[in-house]
Amino acid sequence: MNSVTSTLETYRPAMHYAAKDTWLNDPNGLVFHEGIYHLYYQNNPFGNVHSNMSWGHATSTDLVSWKEQPVAIPCDDAEEIYSGSIVVDTANSSGFGVDGKAPLVAIYTSAYKPGSPHEGTQAQSIAWSTDGGYTWTKYAGNPVLTRNSPEFRDPKVFRYNGPAGSYWVMAAVEAHAFTVLLYRSEDLKKWEYLSTFGPANGTGGIWECPDLFELPLNDDAAAMKWVLTVNMNPGGPNGGSAGQYFVGEFDGVTFSSETTLTEGMQDPERVPDYQWLDWGRDYYAAVSFSNVPDGRRLMIGWMNNWQYANHIPTSPWRSPMSLVRDVSLVSVNGQPRLVQQPVPEVRAASIFTAPLQRVTVNGQVPVEGGTAVQLIDITITPGSAEEVGLVVRGSANGTVGTRIGIRPGNGELIVDRTRSGDTRFHEAFPSSSRAPIAAGQDGSYTLQIFVDHCSVEVFANGGLVTVTELIFPDRTQTSLVLYSTGGTADAALQLTNIGKKEA
Numbered sequence: 001m002n003s004v005t006s007t008l009e010t011y012r013p014a015m016h017y018a019a020k021d022t023w024l025n026d027p028n029g030l031v032f033h034e035g036i037y038h039l040y041y042q043n044n045p046f047g048n049v050h051s052n053m054s055w056g057h058a059t060s061t062d063l064v065s066w067k068e069q070p071v072a073i074p075c076d077d078a079e080e081i082y083s084g085s086i087v088v089d090t091a092n093s094s095g096f097g098v099d100g101k102a103p104l105v106a107i108y109t110s111a112y113k114p115g116s117p118h119e120g121t122q123a124q125s126i127a128w129s130t131d132g133g134y135t136w137t138k139y140a141g142n143p144v145l146t147r148n149s150p151e152f153r154d155p156k157v158f159r160y161n162g163p164a165g166s167y168w169v170m171a172a173v174e175a176h177a178f179t180v181l182l183y184r185s186e187d188l189k190k191w192e193y194l195s196t197f198g199p200a201n202g203t204g205g206i207w208e209c210p211d212l213f214e215l216p217l218n219d220d221a222a223a224m225k226w227v228l229t230v231n232m233n234p235g236g237p238n239g240g241s242a243g244q245y246f247v248g249e250f251d252g253v254t255f256s257s258e259t260t261l262t263e264g265m266q267d268p269e270r271v272p273d274y275q276w277l278d279w280g281r282d283y284y285a286a287v288s289f290s291n292v293p294d295g296r297r298l299m300i301g302w303m304n305n306w307q308y309a310n311h312i313p314t315s316p317w318r319s320p321m322s323l324v325r326d327v328s329l330v331s332v333n334g335q336p337r338l339v340q341q342p343v344p345e346v347r348a349a350s351i352f353t354a355p356l357q358r359v360t361v362n363g364q365v366p367v368e369g370g371t372a373v374q375l376i377d378i379t380i381t382p383g384s385a386e387e388v389g390l391v392v393r394g395s396a397n398g399t400v401g402t403r404i405g406i407r408p409g410n411g412e413l414i415v416d417r418t419r420s421g422d423t424r425f426h427e428a429f430p431s432s433s434r435a436p437i438a439a440g441q442d443g444s445y446t447l448q449i450f451v452d453h454c455s456v457e458v459f460a461n462g463g464l465v466t467v468t469e470l471i472f473p474d475r476t477q478t479s480l481v482l483y484s485t486g487g488t489a490d491a492a493l494q495l496t497n498i499g500k501k502e503a
């Protein structure tokens, strides 16, 4: 690698997907099929800013190493290909299958261009693949669902099998109305309106990229609940793009939420009380995979924020995806709450785990073993400290780094990237995100922190609270420092270096 290339590639993630030399945003069409995980995504095949929206494509067998594939569904003169989903049409309800082989059907938003007969509208269209998702044919009858609306998009389709019958259900947003609209279909071509959910809870920004899926509560298959996720831009709990979720019932027609705190438009004072998929600034447009075996619900988010997305200092590519998360549902004080954990496949990619270190922290304590890409498992007992935590991806002299701290008095987790490295490319970037955090029964806090060349992902409270943030440190920033202010704390930490195979 020559020096020019290595400078440009400073921030290329080791553990996350990023395109080779183009722009990406939302994950699309996430599907597991014949042993392969397919990650399609909003992609500009011709540059590294948001434009020419097409579906890019990458594949993986282990959810950690991704191989970029040719563009799957390119934009054309009439339309850009906005976000959507893919289903495996096992019974060939669409009739697109050949030789008894089930087709994959993509349901995407046609964002019509000036000059198109549908100019000024966004509508839902379909395309199919009979070669396992590598080449796609658009349906001649597109669009299959229009409301003649300029902001109707992001269809997430799944197979509903329940008391009301067996059929396809689509969740899509009317973005500026803060609503999720549900439709049903027998063949993925004709769609019938079912119901509307929203506005509710967070409405500080337009609603985008919904998802609706079923999960057992507390692993109890007799206690299934439905989860509606919807992304919102801007107005997130720490600014800009963010995702929220609701838990309730879906009877095949209507989703009823039992976690709504505000019916109608949001109460600005209650924003911290709503259920956020992630409290950080860089986990957006998250959606789940279809067709994953064993009842696993896997989600990926786009690790960026529309506030500054087109400006992050990466080149020639722009924007990574998050790690893949396993999502489950638990009861907390009688309320259903999502738990998110990085898939165990990430830990399985570990190449070295250092012995557990127990450290008494009063002031600053440098720790051996910091690297640019690692997993940090830490349990903190705050003792008399007002704030205790660690600075990751720090400079050798300790003046720069990303601060991840706990303030037990305020029940707060803080991820401060104001001195994380390059922050000057956009005024909204230098920031400190805060999330509510609770101590375990013994008064300690356990965090899993995944550090990569341009990100930190913090999983706290057993995955009930996550904070995902982009950072742009120099490659030489690898130091790790424990710190406390106002008193003495104890920390037990274990460092794991992670490497991945070439896909």
Ligand code: FRU
Pocket (backbone or CB within 6 Å): 025, 026, 042, 053, 082, 083, 109, 153, 154, 208, 209, 285
């Ligand atoms: C969300 C979003 C979607 C849209 C896509 C366009 O980030 O705005 O609503 O389909 O991006 O790229």
